[in-house]
Structures are given as structure tokens and as C-alpha cells.
Amino acid sequence: MAKSSFVITFLFIFSFTSSLVIQTKSYRHYPQLNVTASLFIFGDSLFDPGNNNYIKTLGQANFYPYGETFFKYPSGRFCDGRLISDFIAEYAKLPFIPPYLFPGNHDFKYGVNFASAGSGALSETARGFVIDLHTQLGYFKNVSNQLRQQIGDADAKALLSRAVYIISVGSNDYSFPFVRNITIPNTQQFVGMVIGNLTEVIKEIYNIGGRKMGFLSLDHFGCYPYGRVLEGGNNGACFDKFIPFINLHNTQLSILLKELQSELKGFKYSLADQYTFTEERLNHPSKYGFEEEKVACCGSGPYRGHPSCGGRRGEKEYELCENVKDHVFFDFAHSTEKFNEQFALEAWNGKPNGLGSYNLKGLFESE
Numbered sequence: 249m250a251k252s253s254f255v256i257t258f259l260f261i262f263s264f265t266s267s268l269v270i271q272t273k274s275y276r277h278y279p280q281l282n283v284t285a286s287l288f289i290f291g292d293s294l295f296d297p298g299n300n301n302y303i304k305t306l307g308q309a310n311f312y313p314y315g316e317t318f319f320k321y322p323s324g325r326f327c328d329g330r331l332i333s334d335f336i337a338e339y340a341k342l343p344f345i346p347p348y349l350f351p352g353n354h355d356f357k358y359g360v361n362f363a364s365a366g367s368g369a370l371s372e373t374a375r376g377f378v379i380d381l382h383t384q385l386g387y388f389k390n391v392s393n394q395l396r397q398q399i400g401d402a403d404a405k406a407l408l409s410r411a412v413y414i415i416s417v418g419s420n421d422y423s424f425p426f427v428r429n430i431t432i433p434n435t436q437q438f439v440g441m442v443i444g445n446l447t448e449v450i451k452e453i454y455n456i457g458g459r460k461m462g463f464l465s466l467d468h469f470g471c472y473p474y475g476r477v478l479e480g481g482n483n484g485a486c487f488d489k490f491i492p493f494i495n496l497h498n499t500q501l502s503i504l505l506k507e508l509q510s511e512l513k514g515f516k517y518s519l520a521d522q523y524t525f526t527e528e529r530l531n532h533p534s535k536y537g538f539e540e541e542k543v544a545c546c547g548s549g550p551y552r553g554h555p556s557c558g559g560r561r562g563e564k565e566y567e568l569c570e571n572v573k574d575h576v577f578f579d580f581a582h583s584t585e586k587f588n589e590q591f592a593l594e595a596w597n598g599k600p601n602g603l604g605s606y607n608l609k610g611l612f613e614s615e
Contacts, residue, residue, distance in 0.1 A: 285340055285342065285410060285411065285412065285612055286342075286356075286357065286358055286359040286407055286408075286410070286411035286412070287333075287336065287337055287340060287342055287345050287358065287359035287411065287412050287413075287414065288359045288360060288361075288362070288388060288391075288411055288412070288413045288414075288458070289333050289345055289359070289360075289361040289362060289363055289413075289414050289415075290362050290363060290381060290384050290385075290388075290413065290414070290415045290416075290417070290449070291362075291363040291364075291367070291381075291384075291414075291415050291416035291417045292363060292364065292365060292366065292367050292368070292416055292417055292419065292420055293307075293326045293363075293365035293366065293581070293582060294331065294332060294333075294363075294416040294464070294582075295331060295332065295333040295361065295363035295414070295416050296324065296325065296326065296331075296347070296361075296363040296364055296365040297323060297324060297325055297331065297333070297334070297344070297345070297346065297347050297361050297363070298310065298323050298324025298325065298347045298349075298350070299324070299347040299348060299349045299361070299362065299363060299364050299365075299379060300324060300364055300365045300366075300378070300379075301324040301347070301349070302347075302349035302350075302351075303349070303364075303377075303378075303379065304377070305366070305377040305378065306377075306560070306561055307364075307365045307366040307374070307377060307378060308324065308365070308560075309322060309324055309325060309326045309327075309365070309558075310322045310323070310324045311558045311560055312558060313328070313546055313557070313558060313568055314326065314327065314328070314557070314558065315327070315328065315329065316328050316329075316572075317329040317572060317585060318330050318585060324347070326365055326578075326579065326581075326582040327578055327582055327583070327584065327585055327588065328545070328546075328572045328578050328584055328585050329584075329585030329588075330585050330588060330589070331588055332416075332464075332588045332591055332592045332595070333345065333361065333363070333414060334588075335588060335589055335592030335593070335596075336414065336462075336592055336595070336596065336608060339592070339593075339596045339608070339609070340412070340612050342358050342359070343358055345358065345359050345360060345361045346360065346361060347360075347361050347362075347363075348360050348361060348362045348384075348387050348391070354394070356391050356394065356395055357399075357407065359411060360391055362379065362384035362387050362388060363384070363416070364378045364379035364380075364384070365378070366378040366420055367379055367380050367381060367384070367417070367420060368380060368381065368417060368418065368419075368420040368421035368424065368442070369381045369417045369418060369421055369442045369443075369445040369446045369449070370421050370441060370442060370445055371383075373420050373421050373424045374420065374424060378420075381417055381445065381446070381449055382445070382448075382449065384449075385449050385452055385453070388453065388456070389452075389456065392404065392408060392456050392457065395407060395408070404457075405457055408456065408457030408458055409457050409458070409459050409514075410459075410460075411458065411460070412460045412461070412462060412608070412611055412612055413453055413458045413460065413461045413462070414461070414462040414463070414608075415446075415449075415450075415461065415462070415463050415464075416463075416464045417446060418442055418446070418466050418497055419466055419467065419469050421442045422438075422442070422466075422490055422493040422494070422497070423469060423490065426478070426487075426489065426490070427478070435492045435493055435496055436496065438493065439493060439496045439497050439500060440500075442497060443497065443500045443501065443504060446501075446504075447504060447508075450508065451508075451512075454508075454512055454515060459514045459515060459516060460516045460517075460611050460612075460614060461515070461516070461517050461518070461611075462517065462518040462519075462520070462595070462608050462611055463501065463505065463517065463518065463519050463520070464519075464520050464522045464595075465498045465501065465502075465519060465520065465521050465522050465523050465601075466494045466497050466498055466522065466523060467494075467522045467523055467526050468486065468490070468491070468494060468523055468526060468527060469490060469494075469581065470486040470487035470488055470489070470490040470491065470494075471486040471487075471526070471527075471530055472553075472577060472580065472581045473542070473543065473544045473547065473551040473552055473553030473577055473579075473580045473581070474553045474554075474555070474580040474581050475487040475490070475553075476542065476550065476551045476553055477549060477550055477551065477553035477554065477580075482550060484542060494523065498523060501519070502519060502601075502602060505517045505519060505602070505605070506602065506603075506604070509604055509605075516606060516611060516614055517605055517606070517611075518595070518600070518601075518605055518606045518607055518608050518610070518611045519601045519602060519605055520591070520594065520595035520598070520601065520607075520608070521601050522591065525590075525591055525594060526576075526591075529541065529576055529587070529590075530542075530576065533576065536590065537573070537586070538574060538575065538576050538586075538587075539574040539575075540569075540574050540575045540576065541576045541577075543575070543577075544557075544575065544577040544578060544579050544580055545568065545569035545572045545574075545575040545577065545578050545579070545584065546558070546566060546567070546568050546569065546578055546579045547566055547567065547579050547580050548563055548565060548566045548567060552566075552567060552579070552580070553580050554580060555579070555580045555581070556580075557578075557579040557580070572584055572585075572586075573586050595607065595608050596608045596609045597609055
């Protein structure tokens with residue numbers, strides 16, 4: 249497949265629309281519940297449990313073989329099973345947090361998930377085909393108002409202040425211009441725009457009542473299967489043009505969170521180092537139980553790096569691996585459940601990334 253054709257069908261372009269899909273499967277999954285905490289989730293496909301099922305976009309995963317290993321049906325998650333955010337909810341003894349757009353979802357005492365595959369901090373990123381971060385913030389404002397109406401101002405304030413808010417955003421902002429051949433500002437200016445928008449959202453959540461927030465550093469998504477295709481697809485190299493943006497974003501995010509901790513009374517944060525975690529598994533896969541770190545389990549083309557898993561995005565033919573647990577990546581840009589579980593456990597229990605920060609377990613337990 250030619251690079252130009254790959255770009256046309258690339259998921260983050262969202263240049264076609266599909267029919268509205270109504271998901272009917274239940275999101276009820278109750279381990280031993282922790283009624284003292286709630287979890288509100290913002291971001292992109294790393295966290296999207298199926299919000300994109302309810303908007304017009306090709307950025308959906310509501311078809312086989314997505315969801316095949318755990319749910320046994322395609323829930324809308326870009327994975328064979330559970331996402332990082334699903335594991336975080338389990339570790340916090342919460343139910344799976346449902347998508348905000350799930351029909352009939354009006355019970356927010358455990359939290360809700362606003363994430364949308366393909367979305368970014370910038371509204372220009374895949375505009376019209378995703379739920380961007382500011383729109384997700386608007387949904388959260390709606391939820392906070394509903395909580396106040398349902399349980400009263402005092403209880404709503406207490407719930408929002410003890411809740412944890414996790415955010416994964418940025419990778420689509422930086423990848424979108426490259427796959428669309430859009431001229432972008434210099435690195436400093438562009439990262440400043442992304443971090444600036446993220447800062448606004450963080451402060452709005454804080455003003456509404458949020459105090460405990462968890463973040464992921466950006467991964468080296470140039471080493472995802474689609475990144476290797478962008479690089480040329482034959483020599484195994486990563487697409488390194490992303491690196492200056494990733495490195496600066498991660499540096500600026502760390503600085504921002506430390507500043508906010510000093511500036512905003514009661515603000516607490518967790519920052520999980522996704523970049524180093526993934527790099528370690530790409531360099532030493534067998535050490536962590538993987539046999540294949542470059543080729544996705546599902547897809548087509550070099551490294552199965554085309555967004556064709558399930559045969560719904562311009563390519564009907566695709567390959568599917570025999571053992572998904574051997575693979576780091578499930579499709580062109582998303583990791584397997586096995587990888588997600590390893591990362592979630594590290595984010596939950598690992599050493600805090602920075603003075604004054606928490607791991608996610610500590611964030612949930614903090615007063």
C-alpha cells in the first residue's frame with residue numbers, strides 16, 4: 249500500500265463518516281466496590297471505552313476482533329481486552345467506568361469516562377470526527393451540575409474533591425499534522441499550544457472541584473506499527489520526526505504539574521512515564537513476556553501497521569495473530585491488554601515520577 253493511500257485511510261484523519269452505532273452491551277462489572285472514590289476519565293483512544301460508538305466517525309472499534317479476549321464482544325475499545333483505565337478502576341475497587349455517551353447513563357457516583365479515540369487537546373485535531381478535550385470538559389461540567397441536583401451541593405463538592413481525574417492527551421495533536429501533511433508552527437510554539445489548552449482544562453476541572461489528577465507522559469508513538477509505516481515500512485526504523493515534540497511536551501508537562509502544585513491549593517498529581525515503560529519493552533520484549541514488539545497482532549501491510557483491523561477502514565483484508573499475548577501491539581497504534589495491564593500496574597504501584605508527586609494508588613488514598 250502506497251504511503252499516500254495509507255495516509256488517506258489513517259484512523260486519525262477521520263475523513264469519512266459512518267452510521268451511528270448504538271451499543272447495547274451492559275457496562276456493569278462490580279468487584280468489591282470502593283464507594284469513597286470516583287474516577288473521571290478524559291482523553292483519547294488509550295482511554296476510550298466506546299464513546300466513539302455514538303458519534304459519526306470511522307474512529308470506532310465496535311467490531312470483531314476488538315474485545316475478543318476479555319469482553320468476548322467489541323465494546324468500542326481499541327484493544328483485544330481491557331484498557332489502562334479499566335485496570336486503574338479495578339485497582340481502585342470501582343466498577344468499569346462507562347462512556348459518557350452510553351444511553352441511559354445517569355448515575356455518576358463512581359465517575360464517568362469522556363475519552364474519545366483520535367481526540368486531542370486542540371479542537372483542530374480531527375475536528376468534527378472526535379470529542380475534543382474542551383468538549384469533554386463541557387460534558388464534565390454537565391455531570392457536575394447533575395450531581396449537585398441529585399445529591400446536593402455539599403455532597404457533590406465532597407465527591408468531586410475526593411475523586412481522581414486521569415487524562416491521556418497529546419499524541420493525536422502531534423501526529424495529525426504529519427499524516428495530513430499540514431504545515432505546523434515550530435516545535436516550541438506548537439507544544440506551547442497543546443500544553444496551554446491542557447492547562448486551561450486542568451484549571452477548569454480544579455475550579456469545578458477536582459483536586460487529584462493523574463497523567464500519562466507521551467509515548468514514542470513513532471515506534472508504533474503505523475509509525476514504522478510512516479518511516480518507510482521496510483527497515484524497522486521508528487518515525488523519529490515525532491521525537492522533538494514528544495520530548496518537549498513531556499518536559500513541559502512535568503514543569504506544569506509542579507507549578508500547579510505550588511499555585512493551586514490542594515492540587516495533587518501523578519505522572520506515569522509511558523515513554524520509558526514502552527521503550528523498555530520494545531528493547532527487551534522477552535524480559536516482559538513478549539515475543540513480537542514491532543508487528544501488530546491485527547492489521548495489514550508492513551508490521552500490520554495499516555488501520556485495517558476488522559476490515560472496516562478502506563481495506564477489507566487483514567491478518568490476525570494466533571496468540572495476542574505474544575504481541576506488544578494489538579493494532580496499528582494500540583497496545584494489547586497484556587501490555588496495558590503491565591503499564592497500569594506500574595502507574596498504580598510504581599515510584600512517583602517527581603518530587604511531591606504520587607503514584608495512582610497514593611493519589612486515590614490521599615486526603
